[in-house]
Amino acid sequence: MTHQGNRRAFYVIGLLALLALVFAACAAPPAAPATGGEAPAAAAPASNLPAEPGRGTDGALKLVYWQEVSILNPYLSTGTKDYHAASLILESLIEVKPDGTLIPALAVEVPTLENGGISEDLTSITYKLKPDVVWSDGTPFTADDVVFTWQYCVDPNTGCSSAIAFTGVTNVEAIDPQTVKITFDGPTPYPYNPFGGYLAPILQKAQFEGCIGAAAQGCSEQNTNPIGTGPYKVKEFRANDTVVYEINENYRDPNKPHFSEVTISGAEDASASARAVLETGEADYGWNLQVEPAVLSEMASKGNGVVGSAFSGNVERILINFTNPDPNLGDKRSVWSPDDPNPHPFLSDPAVRQALSMAIDRKIIAEQLYGAGGVPTCNILSGPPAVVSKNNDACLTQDIEGAKALLESAGWVDSNGDGTRDKDGVELKILYQTSTNSVRQKTQALVQQWWQQIGVATELKNIEAAVFFGGDPASPDTLGKFYADVQMFTNGPEGLDPQTYLAGWLCEIDGKSNIASPENDFNANNTERWCSPEYDAKFAELKAATDPAERAAIAIELNDMLAQNYVNLPLIFRASVSAYANDLANIDVNGWDSEEWNIEEWHRIRQ
Amino acid sequence: MGAYIIRRILTGLLTLLFISFVIFALLDLAPGDPTANLPQSIPQEVKARIREALGVNDPFLMRYMKWGQQFLIVEPINAIEKTTGIAIGDSEGRLRITSWTSRGKPVVDIIIERLPQTLYVVGMAYLLSVLIAVPLGIFAGYRQNSWFDQISSVIAVIGFSLPTFFTGVLVIQIFAVWLGWFPTLYNTTLRVTSMETLFQQLRQMIMPIMVLAFFQMAAISRFTRSSVIENMKADYVRTARSKGLRERLVVVRHVVRNSLIPVVTLVALGIPGIFGGAIVTEQIFNVNGIGQLLITSLQSNDIPVVQTVLMIFAVLVVIFNLIADILYGVLDPRIRYS
Numbered sequence: 001m002t003h004q005g006n007r008r009a010f011y012v013i014g015l016l017a018l019l020a021l022v023f024a025a026c027a028a029p030p031a032a033p034a035t036g037g038e039a040p041a042a043a044a045p046a047s048n049l050p051a052e053p054g055r056g057t058d059g060a061l062k063l064v065y066w067q068e069v070s071i072l073n074p075y076l077s078t079g080t081k082d083y084h085a086a087s088l089i090l091e092s093l094i095e096v097k098p099d100g101t102l103i104p105a106l107a108v109e110v111p112t113l114e115n116g117g118i119s120e121d122l123t124s125i126t127y128k129l130k131p132d133v134v135w136s137d138g139t140p141f142t143a144d145d146v147v148f149t150w151q152y153c154v155d156p157n158t159g160c161s162s163a164i165a166f167t168g169v170t171n172v173e174a175i176d177p178q179t180v181k182i183t184f185d186g187p188t189p190y191p192y193n194p195f196g197g198y199l200a201p202i203l204q205k206a207q208f209e210g211c212i213g214a215a216a217q218g219c220s221e222q223n224t225n226p227i228g229t230g231p232y233k234v235k236e237f238r239a240n241d242t243v244v245y246e247i248n249e250n251y252r253d254p255n256k257p258h259f260s261e262v263t264i265s266g267a268e269d270a271s272a273s274a275r276a277v278l279e280t281g282e283a284d285y286g287w288n289l290q291v292e293p294a295v296l297s298e299m300a301s302k303g304n305g306v307v308g309s310a311f312s313g314n315v316e317r318i319l320i321n322f323t324n325p326d327p328n329l330g331d332k333r334s335v336w337s338p339d340d341p342n343p344h345p346f347l348s349d350p351a352v353r354q355a356l357s358m359a360i361d362r363k364i365i366a367e368q369l370y371g372a373g374g375v376p377t378c379n380i381l382s383g384p385p386a387v388v389s390k391n392n393d394a395c396l397t398q399d400i401e402g403a404k405a406l407l408e409s410a411g412w413v414d415s416n417g418d419g420t421r422d423k424d425g426v427e428l429k430i431l432y433q434t435s436t437n438s439v440r441q442k443t444q445a446l447v448q449q450w451w452q453q454i455g456v457a458t459e460l461k462n463i464e465a466a467v468f469f470g471g472d473p474a475s476p477d478t479l480g481k482f483y484a485d486v487q488m489f490t491n492g493p494e495g496l497d498p499q500t501y502l503a504g505w506l507c508e509i510d511g512k513s514n515i516a517s518p519e520n521d522f523n524a525n526n527t528e529r530w531c532s533p534e535y536d537a538k539f540a541e542l543k544a545a546t547d548p549a550e551r552a553a554i555a556i557e558l559n560d561m562l563a564q565n566y567v568n569l570p571l572i573f574r575a576s577v578s579a580y581a582n583d584l585a586n587i588d589v590n591g592w593d594s595e596e597w598n599i600e601e602w603h604r605i606r607q
Numbered sequence: 608m609g610a611y612i613i614r615r616i617l618t619g620l621l622t623l624l625f626i627s628f629v630i631f632a633l634l635d636l637a638p639g640d641p642t643a644n645l646p647q648s649i650p651q652e653v654k655a656r657i658r659e660a661l662g663v664n665d666p667f668l669m670r671y672m673k674w675g676q677q678f679l680i681v682e683p684i685n686a687i688e689k690t691t692g693i694a695i696g697d698s699e700g701r702l703r704i705t706s707w708t709s710r711g712k713p714v715v716d717i718i719i720e721r722l723p724q725t726l727y728v729v730g731m732a733y734l735l736s737v738l739i740a741v742p743l744g745i746f747a748g749y750r751q752n753s754w755f756d757q758i759s760s761v762i763a764v765i766g767f768s769l770p771t772f773f774t775g776v777l778v779i780q781i782f783a784v785w786l787g788w789f790p791t792l793y794n795t796t797l798r799v800t801s802m803e804t805l806f807q808q809l810r811q812m813i814m815p816i817m818v819l820a821f822f823q824m825a826a827i828s829r830f831t832r833s834s835v836i837e838n839m840k841a842d843y844v845r846t847a848r849s850k851g852l853r854e855r856l857v858v859v860r861h862v863v864r865n866s867l868i869p870v871v872t873l874v875a876l877g878i879p880g881i882f883g884g885a886i887v888t889e890q891i892f893n894v895n896g897i898g899q900l901l902i903t904s905l906q907s908n909d910i911p912v913v914q915t916v917l918m919i920f921a922v923l924v925v926i927f928n929l930i931a932d933i934l935y936g937v938l939d940p941r942i943r944y945s
Contacts (some may be wrong), residue, residue: 056802057745064792070708078907079644080709159660161645216662220711233920238904239717241895243794265792268890279784282792466908470640471654477638491647523651
């Protein structure tokens with residue numbers, strides 16, 4: 001049959017055409033432009049390494065950051081990742097080790113009262129700079145650069161993200177090219193915030209001179225390729241994608257860094273980062289791996305890498321709203337004022353707050369949802385270890401029956417049989433809000449269940465992080481507005497000294513209200529709207545105290561006031577979780593400084 | 608035809624003006640804050656100062672006019688300067704559209720940085736899916752209800768109904784985690800300079816291309832198939848057959864040619880989508896192209912980037928719609944614009 005023959009011919013032709021097309025398509029991508037530059041050197045196999053690590057002997061190092069790096073100027077950063085990425089290039093005067101001790105970086109030594117670096121009246125600190133340090137362009141590093149960096153950040157038009165590091169600084173002056181003196185507006189017991197740690201490293205004056213103030217936003221070249229004194233410099237920067245670093249030949253230690261090239265690349269999310277390090281071995285180091293503990297330990301069981309936790313002072317907590325968030329109040333909703341504290345209908349009762357805390361099983365939350373990422377805590381101030389109170393640990397054990405009894409005795413009973421306790425017509429019904437994040441939603445569900453058991457009904461709400469944490473005055477969903485009964489997020493002290501952090505619960509600072517309200521666009525830090533003259537008085541003692549032991553004791557007292565008044569319910573002392581390949585040496589994950597704080601020491605382990 | 612094109616261009620410009628306003632207004636009304644990703648420990652007043660420096664609080668109309676001027680005048684002038692090397696006026700003093708998260712980095716530069724990845728991966732996937740889907744659809748339609756048709760129907764339905772966020776993760780688990788054949792991290796800094804780097808480039812492109820092509824293939828092959836079936840029943844095919852033309856000629860000259868007219872339109876309309884990138888697939892495979900840029904910028908509230916990317920996308924859609932309509936007229940003599 002001719003028809004049959006035709007059919008076969010058509011089939012064969014069709015198939016051939018298809019094959020040809022597939023082949024042609026596969027052959028087409030070579031069109032990739034060869035615009036110079038070499039392919040990154042593959043990681044040197046361990047067997048080819050010299051016996052001792054020297055400068056650039058250990059090949060390429062690959063870090064994966066699922067929150068991609070946007071900018072390399074930390075002063076214009078919009079996230080922690082940018083501070084980390086900049087820390088390979090820029091250095092501070094002193095660094096903070098994972099255990100919280102200070103070590104000199106660009107300074108000769110850490111100034112103290114004993115060595116005379118800190119003035120007797122605690123109003124100034126003087127740094128001696130390491131001699132013969134040069135920038136990656138070969139020019140000398142001097143005190144002028146330090147002074148300039150301060151001027152750069154404090155210019156109000158710069159929009160400096162690290163301004164907190166320079167709080168209270170009235171002057172930074174160069175005594176001579178190797179000496180810098182920082183003066184404060186009053187006695188400052190912890191004077192290491194300016195130029196200490198990754199928040200405030202030194203910029204090169206010559207490079208950034210034209211970028212101060214409003215001009216800062218236009219300095220694209222400078223912001224993405226800063227000149228630094230650190231072990232690396234930028235080879236290629238692709239915004240929100242990849243940064244490739246190469247060795248700064250002018251780095252002061254001729255034997256370091258050991259890796260010849262470092263790449264920070266992006267990934268889809270935390271679990272994709274963990275997968276790249278722990279499962280496929282494509283990357284050597286992954287940061288901020290908030291992955292479900294079960295999934296992470298499954299990945300780690302492959303044996304390619306190790307999971308490490310870095311604690312600083314971050315605490316996931318439930319904040320109590322001390323004002324009434326009833327929408328019917330209109331302008332008065334969640335608004336506190338000295339004349340009208342607008343108390344919450346039932347959360348103003350300490351027994352209710354305490355019962356809510358007792359009903360929570362913090363250990364379950366830590367085990368099931370955080371794993372390496374956190375441990376249960378009862379203290380809003382959970383780090384550094386010296387300032388952690390031991391007086392509140394009872395909350396670590398869940399006590400449903402105790403919570404019920406407490407509510408009974410305070411008069412909260414289910415009088416109308418609807419399943420929730422009530423008193424004088426007020427039902428214990430809570431609106432519980434937080435940001436959209438799978439761990440937080442699971443925490444909410446657990447807490448809701450426990451509160452249900454003690455007769456408290458909870459409605460859950462989650463809000464997109466960019467809105468919840470944002471400061472949009474038009475949005476009703478910011479954490480500052482607090483249009484809910486309780487809300488949950490993480491916060492912690494920015495450095496080793498807790499003073500700034502503890503100031504967050506003051507009623508007023510320098511005569512201005514510190515309670516989030518319309519007069520400050522809900523931008524003040526006391527979001528709980530808890531006002532206690534005793535706390536403010538105790539805080540004044542902290543400000544005046546200079547002896548570290550005394551300061552720690554006062555900080556613990558302040559923490560205990562917050563804990564025992566149940567101003568907020570601390571849940572988890574959170575760690576940043578990182579994973580790294582088995583063959584990396586000298587990794588010391590750091591919660592107080594950049595995780596790459598000692599990257600010049602990193603090398604591959606010799607067999 | 609000329610008058611028609613001019614009329615279409617004018618309405619296209621009006622459409623774009625309207626779109627730009629809608630995009631701007633929507634983004635302005637949507638809540639969000641570019642400083643929201645900073646650590647909680649950074650005080651609110653510092654964040655307020657950053658927002659001030661970024662110009663977040665400027666009045667709506669002022670920002671719209673400024674952006675419009677930058678998009679229509681500054682950026683084109685800059686593009687001309689870059690390509691020709693001729694300086695026009697005060698090129699340093701002109702303010703370009705800059706990103707909020709990568710403060711100071713011009714948005715157009717970011718887009719140009721990312722375009723190659725999107726074009727290679729999404730473009731290749733599109734090309735591949737067209738090249739496979741069209742013959743597949745023709746043959747399935749020609750042999751309607753044969754086993755070949757049945758199988759290709761099943762595959763098409765699977766491809767169409769499985770979202771890329773599912774097939775993507777599946778493919779990664781099988782080919783990258785279990786078999787270890789392909790990388791999960793796409794290296795955007797790779798330069799193809801030798802056979803070895805070419806091989807690396809192909810290796811990292813295979814998974815996303817596979818997933819995307821599978822998804823897009825389904826729609827195009829179904830469309831081609833139904834178009835062929837329709838034409839097979841047409842009177843002119845019977846006439847051709849009764850003239851005694853060989854079957855191959857009937858199919859190739861008459862059926863296929865006529866069936867492809869609507870397919871060409873469909874394919875042309877899909878091209879702007881290549882530049883828009885594939886948001887989900889790019890994100891899953893870490894191909895840092897335009898789609899990934901759009902989604903991360905939305906997440907971090909980088910409004911200037913979102914505006915500019917969406918606007919460029921809108922321009923491309925309008926242009927390719929026009930091209931598709933013109934092509935339609937060229938391919939199908941029955942259609943005349945006047």
